[in-house]
Amino acid sequence: MTQKPFHHGNLRAVLLDQAEQTLREGGIDALSLRELARKAGVSHGAPRSHFIDRQSLLDALAERGFNRLADDVEAVIASDAEGYKQRFRAIAISYVRFAVTDAALLDLMFTAKNGDAPEGLHAASGRLFAAIGDLIERSTEAGVLKAQDPYRLQLLFAAVMQGIASLVSARRISAEDGDSLIDDAISLLVHE
Structure with missing residues (x-):
């Protein structure tokens, strides 16, 4: 059998798209560079020009x-x-919807090695928490959040949203109940 010629303009993006779909449908154990190459119609070695190993693919995801x-x-x-x-x-609704839609991806995001993570992964996670942190600091300065350590408020906010998302994903509560919990959590945090 001869290999199909490569027709993708951006193999890296194609592989990441396919990896996300595989992660969503089959979980992290279903991901392999060889299988992604087969699905993309390229040689089994082609993904290695973008991802040196499976871990670098997981980090990119x-x-x-x-x-x-x-x-x-x-x-x-x-x-x-x-x-x-x-x-x-x-923000909370967006976070919970992301977590429910892409539960395996969110798990991967938060189980990635922090100490050994590549710079791009560090920067991306930092960007998310910096945005939330900036809003928390401005809210605290405006007096709508109880004055306390902004970093701890970031962690609290993320933990509450993660918990609600886990309950909805596991079908322990309905999406509507999740929205109600979001409202309750925001009402407890924000005094506006």
Whole structure:
């Protein structure tokens, strides 16, 4: 059997798209560079020009996930949503929806090795938390959040959203109940 000629303009993006779909459908154990190459119609060695090994593919997927989530958060912060409470609610809903839609990707994002993570992955996760942190600091200065350590508020916010997302993903609660919990959490945090 002869190999199909390579027709993709951007093999890296094609492989990452395919890897996300595989991750969504089969979980992390279903990911292999060889299988991705087969699905993309390229030689089994072609992905190695972009990902030296499976871990570098996983790191790139995590980086992509953090960037997508950071894009969503930054868009909410830049929006004309009225007040801090609405912005926090919009960020929370975006986060939970991302977590429910791409649960395996979110798991991968938060299980990536922090100490040994490549710079791009570090930067992408930092971008997400910097955006949330900036909104928290501005909210604290405006007096709508109780004055405390902004970093701890970031962690608290992320932990609450992660918990709600886990409950919805596991079908322990409905999406509507998840939205209600988001409202409850934001009401406890933001005094506007």
